[in-house]
Amino acid sequence: MAVKKAIAAKPDALLCLGSGDTPLGVFDILVKWHESGEIDFSKVHFVGLDEWLGMDEQDEGSCFYTMYQKLFIPLGLPATQIHCFDAKSTDADGECAKIDKLIAANAGLDFILLGIGSNGHLAMNEPGTLADALCHVSQLAESTILTGQKYFNKSTPLDKGITLGLKHIIEAKQIILMANGPQKAEIIKKTLDLESTSTIPSTFLKRAQNVSIMVDKAAAALLA
Numbered sequence: 001m002a003v004k005k006a007i008a009a010k011p012d013a014l015l016c017l018g019s020g021d022t023p024l025g026v027f028d029i030l031v032k033w034h035e036s037g038e039i040d041f042s043k044v045h046f047v048g049l050d051e052w053l054g055m056d057e058q059d060e061g062s063c064f065y066t067m068y069q070k071l072f073i074p075l076g077l078p079a080t081q082i083h084c085f086d087a088k089s090t091d092a093d094g095e096c097a098k099i100d101k102l103i104a105a106n107a108g109l110d111f112i113l114l115g116i117g118s119n120g121h122l123a124m125n126e127p128g129t130l131a132d133a134l135c136h137v138s139q140l141a142e143s144t145i146l147t148g149q150k151y152f153n154k155s156t157p158l159d160k161g162i163t164l165g166l167k168h169i170i171e172a173k174q175i176i177l178m179a180n181g182p183q184k185a186e187i188i189k190k191t192l193d194l195e196s197t198s199t200i201p202s203t204f205l206k207r208a209q210n211v212s213i214m215v216d217k218a219a220a221a222l223l224a
């Protein structure tokens with residue numbers, strides 16, 4: 001698996017693994033490999049991809065809740081190896097600057113695993129975001145607000161997010177985008193077929209150096 005290779009090549013790699021439903025199976029495998037000693041996470045650093053503004057890892061259904069429950073806690077990672085936005089902070093700009101600085105100090109992310117929104121968002125870089133965006137607070141698209149309800153056990157008002165920028169994503173040394181299910185088929189086709197455009201942020205992946213797209217049969221259904 002690519003994550004394993006990235007860590008073998010650079011034991012203190014700076015990784016970013018997206019939350020959402022898509023990568024959950026990957027987290028299970030990583031935890032198994034940690035338990036069996038196949039991967040040594042003792043020097044790896046993780047950056048949080050994105051979070052709903054106003055939530056943190058204590059809020060069930062939030063992005064970082066999932067990351068902590070499914071990955072960081074099972075891996076036994078100390079806080080010093082986890083770098084997440086504090087999306088409850090009153091200084092969102094300061095939180096963005098903190099993560100921008102961390103990524104710059106590493107000369108970019110070594111590896112990023114992403115899902116994709118049905119509108120082509122990557123992390124919470126919604127349609128309209130420019131390719132050179134750094135970390136920022138984003139206004140969530142209507143479809144993101146609606147789809148986002150699936151993570152919560154009660155109706156939850158969502159409005160803004162705090163997110164890594166498209167620039168961090170595009171400049172990552174290795175990118176894997178995963179998509180599962182028929183609801184992703186149309187956006188996968190558009191991502192591959194269309195020229196880069198800010199109306200579909202995922203099309204900016206064409207500018208990346210090292211990107212792989214992994215889809216299940218349903219998400220690949222519209223590809224020739």
Ligand code: PGA
Pocket residue numbers: 019020021022023115116117118121122123
């Ligand atoms: P999902 O979310 O993995 O839950 O489909 C992906 C995304 O919206 O980026």
